[in-house]
Amino acid sequence: MNPYDFYITPEEYAAAAAxxxxxxxxxxxxREACWPKEKALTTPKRQVQDRSRWMEVARMNGIASxxxxxxxxxxxxxxxxxxxxxxxxxxxxxxxxRDHNPARRKYPPEMxxxxxxxGIKDTTFRCRITKLKWSPERAATTPVMSSQEKGQLAIRAxxxxxxxxxxxxxxxx
Numbered sequence: 001m002n003p004y005d006f007y008i009t010p011e012e013y014a015a016a017a018a019x020x021x022x023x024x025x026x027x028x029x030x031r032e033a034c035w036p037k038e039k040a041l042t043t044p045k046r047q048v049q050d051r052s053r054w055m056e057v058a059r060m061n062g063i064a065s066x067x068x069x070x071x072x073x074x075x076x077x078x079x080x081x082x083x084x085x086x087x088x089x090x091x092x093x094x095x096x097x098r099d100h101n102p103a104r105r106k107y108p109p110e111m112x113x114x115x116x117x118x119g120i121k122d123t124t125f126r127c128r129i130t131k132l133k134w135s136p137e138r139a140a141t142t143p144v145m146s147s148q149e150k151g152q153l154a155i156r157a158x159x160x161x162x163x164x165x166x167x168x169x170x171x172x173x
Contacts (some may be wrong), residue, residue, distance in 0.1 A: 058083040115140040
């Protein structure tokens with residue numbers, strides 16, 4: 001691209017304005033988006049459709065605007081369906097996944113229930129089994145460490161690996 005293409009002449013601004021393209025849009029297209037001048041001058045601005053009515057309906061139904069946009073643009077839903085169908089709760093999503101896919105369940109529901117009963121989150125339970133290679137029984141019954149216990153364990157591991165790291169700084173007399 002020629003570096004002089006970034007300069008926009010007053011005549012080009014006037015030609016763009018005659019086509020309904022603002023100076024700001026033309027500048028952005030050429031200097032920021034690196035469009036060729038011909039394309040930047042001739043491509044009309046997109047007409048933005050007013051979706052405020054749909055967003056108002058979604059707000060009244062308790063649906064977030066991000067959810068509506070995702071439903072329309074990613075999932076391909078109609079605007080009407082996107083703003084009227086209530087979002088699933090987390091429990092509904094879990095139930096749906098469990099009901100529709102029991103064969104892919106890795107851990108027995110009894111073990112997950114035991115872990116929850118012992119105050120262990122599902123993610124902690126799964127992480128203990130997959131990353132730490134614990135047995136499901138140990139993962140469900142071993143209590144979660146406090147922040148203080150984690151810190152003490154980290155210091156102990158560091159001292160075993162590197163020795164006394166404060167020795168050169170704080171010499172004992």
